[in-house]
Amino acid sequence: MLTPLSWLQKYVDITVSPENLAHLLTMVGLEVESIDRFGENFNSDQIVVGEILEINQHPNADRLLLPKIRLSPSETVDVVCGATNLSPGIKIVFAKPGATLFNQKSGKFQKLKASVIRGISSPGMICSELELGIGLGHENILILDKNLEPGSSLQGIFSDTILDLSITPNRPDCLSIIGVAREVAAITNKKLSDPEISYKENSAVSKSSPVEIHIESLDLCKRYCGAVVENVTVGPSPTWLKSALAKMGHRSINNIVDVTNYVMYETGQPLHAFDLNKIQDSKIEVRPAKNKETLLTLDNESIELNPSMLVIADSKNPVALAGIIGGLNSSVTQNTTRILLESANFNPTSIRKTASGLKLRTDASYRFERNPNEALASKALKRAIHLIQKISNQNVSCGKIIDAPGAQLASMSLQIDGSEIEKLLGVKVSQEEALSVLHKLGFQSNPKSQPSFSNDWTAKISIPNWRSDIKIQEDLIEEIARILGYDQFPTSNISGSIPEYIPNIPLHLREQVRDACVEFGMQEVITYSLKNESLLSSVSSEDSQNFVNIANPLNSETKTLRTNLMVGILETLSSNQNFLKEGPVKIFEIGRTFINKPGSLPIQNEVAVGLISGNSSSEGWTNTKNRKLDFYDIKGILEGVLSKLKLEVKYIPSEDSLLIQGQSADILIEETKIGKVGKISGHILSSFEINETNTLLFELDLNTIYSRSQNKIAFKPFATFPTSERDLTVLAGADIPSEKIESIILASKLATKCIPIDIYKQGSDNQKKSITYKIVFQSTSKTLTANEVSNEIKTILLNLKKTLDVDFRDK
């Protein structure tokens, strides 16, 4: 809501600086987003009122004129001008060389220079709105009121300070100058003056221009006030009106339309003016549109209507989309002589649905959506008639206001209780203080006030009609608190008992996973949850029927909720690879995945994905053994992460098509798959434009892990007797997993550790592999002799031979 201070000043005396006023308004809930200086260039004596004395033709150009302009009783000047709306006697804005004007070509404010145009010197310029920086009109020059004195400054008329207020949806009353003025009056302890609404009524009009108003449904239109004005002369608005609208960023159209807009900004009540001669049978119907009816709007757009939309119609056709926009055919034009002014109250939900459905948000619909009070309708109409009479000739005559179905204004009241204020705010507020705030805001109370030093008081508060947002006692308490100032209230600490602690195990485990990933060298990333549907399909094992799609996506890249974290992590690698050519990339993400579940919320499980790519270490002077990252690097990280969760898992060869078979594994807890690990297939990498083929990942379904984790540690006493180490080399078929050999070795009671320390493949087709294990022997009860260890090894060899077809070396 733009609020020019000069306009505000008409209704409340402003005695503080604009900055201070902005601060005060912000504190009470009317946030000032900016303080704008309007028409700053008028603050110079280079821009003055001029009077056109005569208009001559430019000798060298058909389309240029040479008006003679009076700048003072003794000073005239001839300048070159191309505008078509010049006529002798009019008052214009004249800029002398040195004045700062908006230059349309450069798009900037620049100093005007005297120039020679087609051989004629032109020491100055007659200005349009655009050049003055107060509007967009630039084809016609701006015409000022006739009573302005040539040579006088325009500073007082156009220059202004404008506060740009952000009005919250609960305060439709503040979408108006009066509403803001009311707040200013309350917070600065000033009196609010009301706008003048008196006008002369001519009873003959109701006979000469009888109008019938019919409201079909009071649910859709609570009140419709109309008034006929005859003998109007449609023409340009006076300077003050043009200037007021320019400050609101609104174009001047003609005097009648300008008045309706002016009154809307001033009071918050949207109005509309119809050319009564264009209203068939002088009949106004407020009704739902009929199917396939159309309306040509003021914007020259044809809209197809339907019965969900409320229209204003004459006896035949819609003439306006109620509360949103008027129709072109019934609009006020130069030829209009009789008008019907409309000031109504429409159903906010209906207006909102229609306006958002048509994507046609106007100043009017914005205000009606916020449910202004119906009491405003007649008041604003009177104000508009007053202004039309004020700016028009003597002949305009206005008929009696038609009020359909007649105001039924219920006054609302609430009880306020001193103890409730103390309970909510945590401090006592005296009755005197509380009621004085409410009175300033226009509330009335019973009792009026009586000194009371306890919180034991109550009062009945009548709500003024413009405050339809006040519905419960808490709303009244907020009024008191915000005007007294939130900063004036004390602070305290919560005094009650601390709620019972309920451990959040999933969260705890997840954060352990996160910390472990970081500990083992990975950088956390967080990617978008919405993905391109086909990209997601290419890496998802989930049927696309189970995808959760967005009905109104921002674009096709953000259409579908992810079902896994692959897309995000691969995109991250892809976007980073160009500047990370040398070192390893190690990244991970933890986040939700989404799978549709008809009739309920989607399944929203948490998944962790880790990815490594490139070389084992960064370039550097200490780095002597660089190599490509491989399966055992990613598995090592994964094992580290899982060990933090005390999880025992097993690995079986994976058939996942995203991973290279033979270099990938499924991860199982007992028989339940909890994830996968391995090297990513080339076709996946190339579809993400990833150049590094040594790219590996793991993915863990955290929700399954949450339910399986035995995050309980019990101390086990450790043996203190010396250990003996022996190396054992096993020659086994290449398809025998080391895990099996290890488990047979560890079946020995004395073998406490078995670490594969060397491995190489042999045979013609790498059919055999030779693995050397370091086996650590230790007894919990004594020091082992060499003989005992040798015997144990013999048993192990025997078991290995018996269970698996293996050979041994270095016996």
Added chain:
Amino acid sequence: MKATNETEKIISEQLSALNKIGTAENLEEWRVNTLGRQGVITSILKSISSLPAEERKAAGSAANQGKIRLQDAFGIKQKQLLANDSSNSNDSLDISLPGRPTTGGKLHIITQTIREISSVFVSLGFQIEEGPEVEWGKYNFDMLNIPQDHPARDMWDTLWVEKDEHTNSEPLLLRTHTSPMQARIMEASSPPIRVIIPGKCYRYEATDATHEWQLTQIEGLAVDADISFADLKGTLYEFAKRIFGRDRQVRFRCDYFPFVEPGVDMSIDCFKCSGKGCSICSHTGWIEILGAGMVHPNVFKGVNYDPDKYKGFAFGMGVERIAMLKYEIDDIRNFYANDLRFLSQF
């Protein structure tokens, strides 16, 4: 005696050679040549059998003692070298060279900020909860006193989930804020309540330097019989001071959110200009940190809490915004672009 003297000579030669050794490689070479299977000592011991019988005993004893001396000296040398590591103890190092890189990664700046904020509230007795990111319209709006077709809905532009053709279910959406968890938590438990809810939210919003369609919020809720506006102020004041520093000024002003009454906006004075006005604070001197307020009675009624019996306060803040302010990040799009040159800075 000749053989014995010869042995002594060889041993002292070996000892002096050992003394000069400075690297592990040379030491190993020495060990192989001296004490190894084909080393000097082995050949001495082998040669004893060819000596005259009367000399054998003395020669054998000398050789064995010498072997022990050499082994001891070897052990000591080995320890010395280990202690000096690969470089000579007298060499001075170029301490300006970078150390060997460690392998630790880093948490995303958003995670770090969530943890930092959470730890403040946890220390004040709040517990951490989480909730669904795809949510029913009912929880995101209706139960928060934001009815259908109310203009307040414009405060949260919404990404709606495509309707299932087969089931005529209630509208689903991507939650626009973490506030739906207020209602969920109150439905599931009874006062006293003190929780914070961090999590992702989504908006139908065009992206620019200060707007993102995906964002992270932390919601807070405290409900008890005697919670007041003063408690709200005290709790959030403490939070602001701990996160932004004791020197910061904290300001509370009136604001509007349909699910609270009175509604609050909390700001701190601008740390860049200390309140004078600059581009960071839009020339107001103040920076908005969070929205808050006393829980609206309609929200209590929706979860079957008696608004006459219980009071509560709620608050919500944008994690990205707090991180941007704390770390002087000028573009919100950095958070989800995941440029490692950005992430590795924090």
